[in-house]
Amino acid sequence: MVIFKTWVSVISMFSIMAFAGEKVDQTLDAAADSIVQIEHTAGSAEIIGWDKEMVSVSGELGDDTEEFIFKRNGKSIEIKIEVKQKKSWGAWNSSDVDGDKLVIYVPKGSRVEYNTTNADLRIDNILGSSDIEIVNGDIQASNLAGRIQLESVNGEINAKGIQGDVYAQAVNGDIKIEHVSGKLIQVGSVNGDIRVTTKAEDIAVETVNGDIEFEMAQVASVDAQTVNGDIDLSMALRSGAVVKANSVGGKITLSLPVDTAAKFDLEAHAGGSIRNTLSDDKAQEAKYGPREWLEFTTGEPNATVDVTTVHGRIVIAKK
Incomplete structure (x- = not known):
């Protein structure tokens, strides 16, 4: 009954x-x-x-x-x-x-909190805030606003038309986000690739085994880290911006406008290499050991860029 x-x-x-x-x-x-x-x-x-x-x-x-x-x-x-x-x-x-x-x-205009163990989710047109936690399942999100938190342990995250501060995390899964407005975005994956377009000023991204690709506007701070993946960042720098990127074995590529004004500190250890096409400055090689480094400035520097790799490759390129 x-x-x-x-x-x-x-x-x-x-x-x-x-x-x-x-x-x-x-x-x-x-x-x-x-x-x-x-x-x-x-x-x-x-x-x-x-x-x-x-x-x-x-x-x-x-x-x-x-x-x-x-x-x-x-x-x-x-x-x-x-x-x-x-x-x-x-x-x-x-x-x-x-x-x-x-x-x-x-x-x-609601604030939505969703929790499940083994389910796929599609969420659309929530303008209050969204807090999503899934153990096994994919997340498809669109047209969200407010504070947005998307987490899946075993599953992919695909989000578009996102407005507001974003926190996205996956353990085993790719993450793809179209972030149209908001000050902050933080994204992390253990075993998965990350692809993001964003207009955020403050960016933090991290992977263990996965590639990172970020297409950004003008940034105030960027912190990008990977162990065994490649990092590809395209951006312009605000005055006072701080950009940090590091990898163990992955390639790091930074694409910047030709009129960028910044101080660069690049270092590759244990067989890594550095290539710079933003200026005429060339990397120096250590007299003893397989190490390269390059310090240079462009324009009247008002931002800093620090990039390190253990045995990967660093590329600074024109956008």
Whole structure:
């Protein structure tokens, strides 16, 4: 038997003791700037911002669902799907898990918090803020604003039309972001490539085994690090900008406008090399040992660029 409980007051709630594969189609009134917290274990979800002051949940619950919770307390909306306990963690990682298939509409000014173990997510048109945490699954995000945090342990992150400060992290997965406005972007991956276009002033990016490619506008600070990947940065420097890039075995390429005014400090250890085409300055080689270095300035320097590699290659090029 399906049990519905509803209170029409400050607290409104649907609580359904659910059967396997049960259909759900419920709505609650909500504030334009609601805090929407969503938690489920497996399947897929679409979260879409709309102009209505209500939250709608529709779709199909997974086979292991025990209870569907949908409640409002003030400006807070909770959507949670309780499931039967598995005997082992690996059971949730199986591709055979028949999870939820959810479509969720929320007021576009909402702050969305989403957490899942084994699900793919598509999220669009959320202008409050978005905090996404996934263990196994891909994230497709578009037209987000506010503070944006995207994390997937095993999955790809693909985001476009992003406005606001961005924090994106993956362990095993590529990251691709189109960042159209915002002051800050921080991106990291252990085993995956990172491709970003951004107008942010402050940039931090790090990989272990993966390439980094950033197309930037005018920057105030850049910190780029990799162990076994290549770094390719294209940018212009604001007055007072500080740029740092380092690698162990990867190639580092910095592309800059010909009128860049900066002090450069480049160093390659243990067989690395340096090539500079921004100016006529050439690298020097150590008398003893396979080391190269190059210090030079362009224009009336008002920014600093420090680049180091252990046994990779450094290239400073004209943009």
